[in-house]
Amino acid sequence: MNPAVNEWPKGVLHLAGSEQKFSLMRYAPSAETEYFVQHYWIVRWDLRGREPYHQTVIAHPNVNVVFEKNCTRIYGVGKSTTVRVVQDHGWVIGIKFKPGGFYPFLGDPVSRLTDSSVPLEEVFGMESRGRERFILSAPDDQSMVSRVEAFLVERLPEKDPNVSLVHEMVLSFRDDRSVVRVEDAVRLTGMNKRAMQRLFDRYVGVSPKSVIKRYRLHEAAMRIDQGEVADWLDLSTELGYYDHSHFIRDFKSIVGMSPEEYRKKVEKVAAPGQ
Incomplete structure (x- = not known):
C-alpha cells in the first residue's frame, strides 16, 4: 500500500479558497519507483451545477505524467504560473517525477518539454487511450496508484x-x-x-x-x-x-x-x- 503524503501543497495558490472546489491526495511511491518518482497525486472534483473554478499553480521543477480522460499527457516544467480550469466532475491522477527523474525515460534534454506538454505516445511509444481508461476506472485511490505504478514498473530505465x-x-x-x-x-x-x-x-x-x-x-x-x-x-x-x-x-x-x-x-x- 502506498502511504498518503501529508504536507502543505506548496505552489497551489489561494488554497483556502479552493478547499471546497476539489480534493488533492498524494501518495508515496513504492521501493521500485522511488528512485525516479517524488509522489503520485490524485485530484477529484464535483462542480455539477456550479461555476467552473480556475486554479493557479506555481510549477515545481518536476515533470508530471497526467492520466486524464481524453487528455493524458506529459507536462514539462512551466516557467511561470499555470491555470487549470476545473468544471463539471471528474478525477485525474499524476506521476510527479523527482527533479531530474524523468530524464532517463526521455533520453533527451528535459528542457525540450519546458512550458509545453506532449502525448504519452511521444515518449513511451504506445497508444494511451486503453491504458488511460484502465487506470481511471479503478475503484479507489490505492487501486489507481497501483495501476499507475504497474505502468511505470514495466518501463523503468536504468538508474542514472x-x-x-x-x-x-x-x-x-x-x-x-x-x-x-x-x-x-x-x-x-x-x-x-x-x-x-x-x-x-x-x-x-x-x-x-x-x-x-x-x-x-x-x-x-x-x-x-x-x-x-x-x-x-x-x-x-x-x-x-x-x-x-x-x-x-x-x-x-x-x-x-x-x-x-x-x-x-x-x-x-x-x-x-x-
Whole structure:
C-alpha cells in the first residue's frame, strides 16, 4: 500500500479558497519507483451545477505524467504560473517525477518539454487511450496508484547517478535560505556555474536560478495563504533576500502580482460569502 503524503501543497495558490472546489491526495511511491518518482497525486472534483473554478499553480521543477480522460499527457516544467480550469466532475491522477527523474525515460534534454506538454505516445511509444481508461476506472485511490505504478514498473530505465545528484542539489536549494542566487548554489555545491546550468537544462528543464526562485516564492505564497505574514521586509529577509525590492520583483515576475496584491486577493477569496 502506498502511504498518503501529508504536507502543505506548496505552489497551489489561494488554497483556502479552493478547499471546497476539489480534493488533492498524494501518495508515496513504492521501493521500485522511488528512485525516479517524488509522489503520485490524485485530484477529484464535483462542480455539477456550479461555476467552473480556475486554479493557479506555481510549477515545481518536476515533470508530471497526467492520466486524464481524453487528455493524458506529459507536462514539462512551466516557467511561470499555470491555470487549470476545473468544471463539471471528474478525477485525474499524476506521476510527479523527482527533479531530474524523468530524464532517463526521455533520453533527451528535459528542457525540450519546458512550458509545453506532449502525448504519452511521444515518449513511451504506445497508444494511451486503453491504458488511460484502465487506470481511471479503478475503484479507489490505492487501486489507481497501483495501476499507475504497474505502468511505470514495466518501463523503468536504468538508474542514472545524475538523478540522485540533481535531486540532492535541488533539495539543498529548497532548504538552504542562504541560496538566493546561482552564485550561492555554486558556493554550496562546489560545481562550476556553466556545468551546473548544462546539468539542469538536461535533467530538470529549467535553470538553477529558476529553481531557486520558485522555491522561495512557494514559501512566500504559502505563508501568505496561511495568514502568517505581518511585514514584507521581515518575510523577504527570512527567505534569504538581502534586497526587499528583489523579492517583490521575483514574486511579481512569477505570480503576476505583488505580494500585497496577492494577500488582498487571498483575503477576498477567504472572506465569508465569497
